[in-house]
Amino acid sequence: MAPAIELIGITKRFPGVIANDNINLTVAEGEIHAICGENGAGKSTLMKILYGMQPADEGVMRVFGEEVTFSSPNDAIERGIGMVHQHLMLADQMSVIENVILGSEPTKRGVIDFDAAKAHLAEVGRAYGLTVDPDDYIDTLEIGERQRVEIIKVLYRGAKILILDEPTAVLVPQEVEELFNNLRELKQDGATIIFIDHKLQEVLEISDSITVIRRGKTVATVAASEVTAGDLAELMVGEELPSPETGASTVTTDVALAVTDLTVRDDDGRAIVDNVSLQVHRGEILGVAGIEGNGQSELINAIVGTYAAETGSIEMAGRDIGSASVRERREGGLGYVPQDRHREGLLLDAPLWENAALGHQTAAPYSKGFWVDRPGSRSQTQQIREEFDVRTPNVDVSARALSGGNQQKLIIGREMTAEPAVLIAAHPTRGIDVGAQADVWNQIRQARANGLATLLISADLDELIGLSDTIVVMYHGRLVATLDPAEIDPRTLGSYMTGAALKGDA
Amino acid sequence: MTNPLVRRIGLALAAPALAAVFAVVVSAIVLELSGSNSIDTFGTILSNGFQLETFVDTLNRATPLFLAGVAAAIGFRMNLFNIGVEGQYILAAFAAAVVGAELNRFALPGFLHTLAIVATAMFVGAVWAGLSGLLKVTRGINEVISTIMLNFVATGGIVAALLPKVITDPTAPNQGTETIAERAWLPDLNGVAEVVTREIGRGRELTGVFLIAVVVAIAYHVGVNRTVFGFDLRSSGMNPFAAFAGGVQPKKMVFLSMVLSGVVAGLVGMPEILSDNHAYDQGFVQGLGFGGIAIALLGRNSALGMTFAALLFGFLDSSSAVLQVQASASAEIVRIMQATFLLAAVVAFEFVNRIRQRDEVARASAATETPNGPTPSIEGASA
Amino acid sequence: MSWFTNLPSWARWSLAAAVGMFVLTVVQRVSGTxxxxxxxxxxxxxxxxxxxxxxxxxxxxxxxxxxxxxxxxxxxxxxxxxxxxxxxxxxxxxxxxxxxxxxxxxxxxxxxxxxxxxxxxxxxxxxxxxxxxxxxxxxxxxxxxxxxxxxxxxxxxxxxxxxxxxxxxxxxxxxxxxxxxxxxxxxxxxxxxxxxxxxxxxxxxxxxxxxxxxxxxxxxxxxxxxxxxxxxxxxxxxxxxxxxxxxxxxxxxxxxxxxxxxxxxxxxxxxxxxxxxxxxxxxxxxxxxxxxxxxxxxxxxxxxxxxxxxxxxxxFNAESSGGATRALLLVIAIALAGVMVWAQRSGKRGDAILAGLFAAIALVWYLGTETAAAWLPNTMPYALVLIVLLFASQRLRGPRTAGLPYRRGET
CATH class of the missing domain: 1.10.3470 (ABC transporter involved in vitamin B12 uptake, BtuC)
Structure with missing residues (x-):
């Protein structure tokens, strides 16, 4: 029997980068096949090629033994391939049925036959054990339900091969469990599933075989039953990679940042940060662990001042900044590396020197009183460029032109050179290459030695354990555990993050 | 590869040049199709252009257009669409004319009288524009909708309601406010201009508001590009979330920039009030607000660009008057030329912008190449 | 109000029209037009x-x-x-x-x-x-x-x-x-x-x-x-x-x-x-x-x-000179009073005060005049839009990506 998918020698180049370098992959029919790799290893590019969103430069693709070339998702859909995107592709203000049938609507002379559509939807639902009300509007559904709609959308089109791109990133543990049950059922009904993820626990739990990709190359394909998380981590990271380590403790007893009884509510009035208290000392890196959506973003937004806290106090070096403006907080020595650099960190169309000034535009050397100090800004940016190894032709190009890693180094550089007393760093190495990652770690370590207090949020558990002096775990808006990174491994930390460890303790 | 600086300047000039050629070609086709001789028409426009009096006329027409352009550009700079410059300047000019007429009764020095008129205009413009800012900040009401509605409330409502109450002479052909006393009129600048030119004839007078426009141009340029406030303004426009995280209060900026936009919009009607008509009447000049939006778009919100745009439009307006007199072709061809030029230019700007971005990415990734070979970075490249 | 929002849209609008007609009928009796x-x-x-x-x-x-x-x-x-x-x-x-x-x-x-x-x-x-x-x-x-x-x-x-x-x-x-x-x-x-x-x-x-x-x-x-x-x-x-x-x-x-x-x-x-x-x-x-x-x-x-x-x-013609248009001010005052009550009930104090203030202005205007000027009907649509937006902008649901640029292949 021919394998469901066979990729031979797939190569994809972008200007200056090889995203996929001679990738080989074989997925047997009816299995759950995980593709693992670090951020930036080339998983997503590979899947886009497989789904027809981008053409490969070289290589051969076979689907059920037949050689294919895709020029658009339509071609892939026709061959029975469906994709569930990481960012759900749903229209919030449309109903489930509208979202599902879009692009392959059953019609009678141009008029949508909603009855036929609903009948087919119900049939698909029965066949795969997925239930959903076709008339619900997407914006009334929970995230897990929305994802189910995405999967149904793919099945509705008769897909035999499902690609799921990091499907668990947005889910809470119960929803992950439910998703996995659904996937197992799908497999039993004969579907082939390609599952992209970098969370080792999950990968081991759900998949039959695992292909590891590193720096755009396939490293190995292994059977899930024959490896441990440790083996996988080694394959993913390789040996030559630096691991984040802090070295000797530099923690002092001076409290640089103190958050007391902080509560933040979302638009619906839910306490998304629930009575959180924490302290960061000079020379300390406090890591905050948690699955995305458990209140970490809101916590840092409240500290930076972009989101209003409902109750509680925030003190920096003993001074209450709870009601201060963002600018007052920044001027008072609060550095901020936002989690999404394109959204919150950069002016993509502005030159680098203006980007360096952003957040520090009221202080020397970027300004003199009322006036922008252009020469000062330029030379400061030049200095950042050299010290932080920002690779750019000059400081006048726009930020858009830089690669993700260089953009991130610019942000780290501008925050560090302003010599903050407290640094809020959210996912500081997300989506950047390994070289830049090591640089960023070094910078944070060095600043820590100089007495910087850092609040670190990261989804990369190795980074969190390696860099932090103390780790607190956030779960459903609360701080549920304080851990010593020297004594835990990613697996234990993960069980705290999912709430599993808590149930055992209680 | 050519010198990057040359290439950059070339790209910057390419868009307006392309648009101009396109506009001329389209106008020529339209002229020929409608039975006029396009060469003759352009000849008339050009030969008229080389006269001193035309130049003065051009400056007079460009002055309010430029001011309206700056008013619109202040909003555009932070992605606010102040479509309401039209209503703001008309309401402001009306209020200024009323105040100016009222002050006729008091003995006060001419410059104070003038100052009071200008201050009233700026204040009323600021209030009317600030209202939209307030609605956006407190209620999240889109400024495009609110400024459009407020345009109609200002012109069709407030001015229409109050104008009959201030008409002094019901028999005059153009009914309006009482003429402002001569002491408050701005002197013309012919004397200044004639230092370098021959005597300006045909009764043309270079408006004194031209000087105000020069001051506004400088203040705008310096304010936007060289001050921290200008940096805040521009960063909010480029990326409000990043600006917020960088300490810029988004709501404060929205409100302030609407107010500033209104202040400048208030000045748009001043040539009419202080130099030409010295009153607000039913024939008060309209449409400058929308003209100003065109100027801002053409000039890419830069002081220099808007200067050129305003001069060009002022010149074309002036030519339109000449064509009307000579009747060699429809004067309306000038409007078509302006509108075509505008649309062609915004498309060309967008097009050139894409080339420039691609250029920069290519150069930056070339710089990323290191002696050790390329460092793979997927995210940055595929985004 | 949930029974109202559960009605199909034609029924909702018809009901609103019937209520509106009732208000108009009452107002015109009161105002002598x-x-x-x-x-x-x-x-x-x-x-x-x-x-x-x-x-x-x-x-x-x-x-x-x-x-x-x-x-x-x-x-x-x-x-x-x-x-x-x-x-x-x-x-x-x-x-x-x-x-x-x-x-x-x-x-x-x-x-x-x-x-x-x-x-x-x-x-x-x-x-x-x-x-x-x-x-x-x-x-x-x-x-x-x-x-x-x-x-x-x-x-x-x-x-x-x-x-x-x-x-x-x-x-x-x-x-x-x-x-x-x-x-x-x-x-x-x-x-x-x-x-x-x-x-x-x-x-x-x-x-x-x-x-x-x-x-x-x-x-x-x-x-x-x-x-x-x-x-x-x-x-x-x-x-x-x-x-x-x-x-x-x-x-x-x-x-x-x-x-x-x-x-x-x-x-x-x-x-x-x-x-x-x-x-x-x-x-x-x-x-x-x-x-x-x-x-x-x-x-x-x-x-x-x-x-x-x-x-x-x-x-506005030979027989009439704005008396009915003036009566419209009372209609608006009543509508705004309705908004005030609704806002008060849904706990939006600020909205209630604002609506009450506008209602009072419209009422005073109505009481203080005999006829309306010709400019009023020309301006009313625009003012109405602003008032509607003022109180309902949070409830409106336009298309999510209207106004945003879209380029193929960019996610």
Whole structure:
């Protein structure tokens, strides 16, 4: 029997980068096949090629033994391939049925036959054990339900091969469990599933075989039953990679940042940060662990001042900044590396020197009183460029032109050179290459030695354990555990993050 | 590869040049199709252009257009669409004319009288524009909708309601406010201009508001590009979330920039009030607000660009008057030329912008190449 | 209020209309006028609402396809010129068709700029609003000024469509009206304005409402157009031709605006005249917002916004001088008082105070005057839009990605 998918020698180049370098992959029919790799290893590019969103430069693709070339998702859909995107592709203000049938609507002379559509939807639902009300509007559904709609959308089109791109990133543990049950059922009904993820626990739990990709190359394909998380981590990271380590403790007893009884509510009035208290000392890196959506973003937004806290106090070096403006907080020595650099960190169309000034535009050397100090800004940016190894032709190009890693180094550089007393760093190495990652770690370590207090949020558990002096775990808006990174491994930390460890303790 | 600086300047000039050629070609086709001789028409426009009096006329027409352009550009700079410059300047000019007429009764020095008129205009413009800012900040009401509605409330409502109450002479052909006393009129600048030119004839007078426009141009340029406030303004426009995280209060900026936009919009009607008509009447000049939006778009919100745009439009307006007199072709061809030029230019700007971005990415990734070979970075490249 | 929101939309709007009629009936008794529920008022309102309706529906197609279209006004202006030109050459149907095509050309231009070239949608719209009057002025100078009765700013007179009266129903409503039963007769009289002496073009305009609702919500092409306004990337990932459907939405938008222009020429003015659109494209945009981006909502918005104007046509003449328009102030005061109560109940104190303040101003204005000035009805639609936005902007749900640029392959 021919394998469901066979990729031979797939190569994809972008200007200056090889995203996929001679990738080989074989997925047997009816299995759950995980593709693992670090951020930036080339998983997503590979899947886009497989789904027809981008053409490969070289290589051969076979689907059920037949050689294919895709020029658009339509071609892939026709061959029975469906994709569930990481960012759900749903229209919030449309109903489930509208979202599902879009692009392959059953019609009678141009008029949508909603009855036929609903009948087919119900049939698909029965066949795969997925239930959903076709008339619900997407914006009334929970995230897990929305994802189910995405999967149904793919099945509705008769897909035999499902690609799921990091499907668990947005889910809470119960929803992950439910998703996995659904996937197992799908497999039993004969579907082939390609599952992209970098969370080792999950990968081991759900998949039959695992292909590891590193720096755009396939490293190995292994059977899930024959490896441990440790083996996988080694394959993913390789040996030559630096691991984040802090070295000797530099923690002092001076409290640089103190958050007391902080509560933040979302638009619906839910306490998304629930009575959180924490302290960061000079020379300390406090890591905050948690699955995305458990209140970490809101916590840092409240500290930076972009989101209003409902109750509680925030003190920096003993001074209450709870009601201060963002600018007052920044001027008072609060550095901020936002989690999404394109959204919150950069002016993509502005030159680098203006980007360096952003957040520090009221202080020397970027300004003199009322006036922008252009020469000062330029030379400061030049200095950042050299010290932080920002690779750019000059400081006048726009930020858009830089690669993700260089953009991130610019942000780290501008925050560090302003010599903050407290640094809020959210996912500081997300989506950047390994070289830049090591640089960023070094910078944070060095600043820590100089007495910087850092609040670190990261989804990369190795980074969190390696860099932090103390780790607190956030779960459903609360701080549920304080851990010593020297004594835990990613697996234990993960069980705290999912709430599993808590149930055992209680 | 050519010198990057040359290439950059070339790209910057390419868009307006392309648009101009396109506009001329389209106008020529339209002229020929409608039975006029396009060469003759352009000849008339050009030969008229080389006269001193035309130049003065051009400056007079460009002055309010430029001011309206700056008013619109202040909003555009932070992605606010102040479509309401039209209503703001008309309401402001009306209020200024009323105040100016009222002050006729008091003995006060001419410059104070003038100052009071200008201050009233700026204040009323600021209030009317600030209202939209307030609605956006407190209620999240889109400024495009609110400024459009407020345009109609200002012109069709407030001015229409109050104008009959201030008409002094019901028999005059153009009914309006009482003429402002001569002491408050701005002197013309012919004397200044004639230092370098021959005597300006045909009764043309270079408006004194031209000087105000020069001051506004400088203040705008310096304010936007060289001050921290200008940096805040521009960063909010480029990326409000990043600006917020960088300490810029988004709501404060929205409100302030609407107010500033209104202040400048208030000045748009001043040539009419202080130099030409010295009153607000039913024939008060309209449409400058929308003209100003065109100027801002053409000039890419830069002081220099808007200067050129305003001069060009002022010149074309002036030519339109000449064509009307000579009747060699429809004067309306000038409007078509302006509108075509505008649309062609915004498309060309967008097009050139894409080339420039691609250029920069290519150069930056070339710089990323290191002696050790390329460092793979997927995210940055595929985004 | 949940029983109300659970009703189908036609029932909700009908109920609101019935309550509105009740308020109008009471107010006119109090104010000593009977123009508020006159048949003539309804007729004028309906007639003057059609251009707003068509422009608003034009906005609906465009914004549902993700493209904000403030060029509606310009496309309507194109419709006026082409409508007059078509009517001169081929009669009313020719005018209708030419207006449609002229507006659609404006829509095509907007689509080329915004969809293909990624020009900001507001900017392109402003550009079209500047281009259209220039172009029509030029064209009429070339085409109309040579003809008898035509000039640079005006066309010769053109014929409109004929009128019709729904037999039976009109008589029936007339009979009830003449019974002079409180409210019932008022409703009947007002309703008669919708069935008596209606222009065929008005009927066509009204029919576009259910047609648009059906097209956008029941057909494949409608669903695909709407995905362009909600989440074009999702559509793209399922193989929907996003650019094509955006083009379609914007071109239909222009066509409907052009139809609106043709209506003004054929049915309202009887000729083309420069500047005769009077910002109706913008009121159409406002009706779109008022109607929460729904076809029937746009109809409701255009009727509400043209009511003061329709009233003014019967209220400012030899027999009347603004007494009924003044009574409208009391209607507004009552409506705002209703908003105040509603806001107070849903715990929005600030809104309640604001609504109360406005209600008080309207009431004082009403009590302090005998007649309203002629400018009031002209301004009221715009002020109403602002008031509606002030209290309802949080409840409105427009297409998610309208106004945002979209480029293929960028997620």
């Amino acid at each position: 009977d123009l508020l529920t006159e048949e003539g008022t309804a007729q004028a309102m309906l007639r003057w609402s059609i251009p707003i309706l068509l422009a608003g529906l034009g906005g609906l197609y465009s914004e549902r396809a993700g493209i904000v279209n403030i060029g509606l006004e310009g496309m309507m202006i194109l419709g006026t010129w082409f409508g007059a030109w078509g009517a001169l050459n081929w009669g009313p149907w020719g005018g209708l068709a030419a207006g449609l095509v002229g507006g659609a050309l404006g829509g095509l231009l907007h689509a080329v700029a915004t969809v293909s070239f990624g020009v900001d949608q507001i900017i392109s719209g402003v550009g079209i609003n500047i281009l259209a009057p220039a172009l029509t002025r030029f064209l009429s100078e070339r085409v109309f000024s040579g003809e008898a009765g035509g000039s640079v700013s005006q066309s010769p007179r053109v014929d409109g469509f004929g009128n019709f009266t729904v037999p039976g129903l009109a008589d029936f409503l007339g009979t009830i009206r003449d019974q002079e039963i409180f409210w019932i007769s008022d409703v009947a009289g007002f309703s008669r304005g919708f069935v008596a002496e209606m222009s065929w073009f008005t009927l066509i305009g009204l029919l576009t409402v259910p047609l648009s609702g059906w097209l956008l919500w029941k057909t494949r092409v409608g669903l695909r157009m709407r995905i362009c306004g909600e989440n074009p990337n999702a559509g793209e990932s399922l193989g929907v031709n996003i650019y094509g459907h955006k083009y379609l939405g914007v071109i239909i938008s222009g066509g409907l605006s052009g139809l609106a222009g043709a209506f003004i020429v054929l049915e309202l003015a009887g000729l083309y005249r420069g500047g005769q659109t009077l910002g109706r494209g913008f009121i159409g945009l406002a009706a779109l917002v008022f109607g929460n981006w729904r076809a029937i909502g746009v109809l409701a918005g255009s009727l509400v916004f043209s009511y003061p104007f329709g009233l003014s046509l019967v209220d």
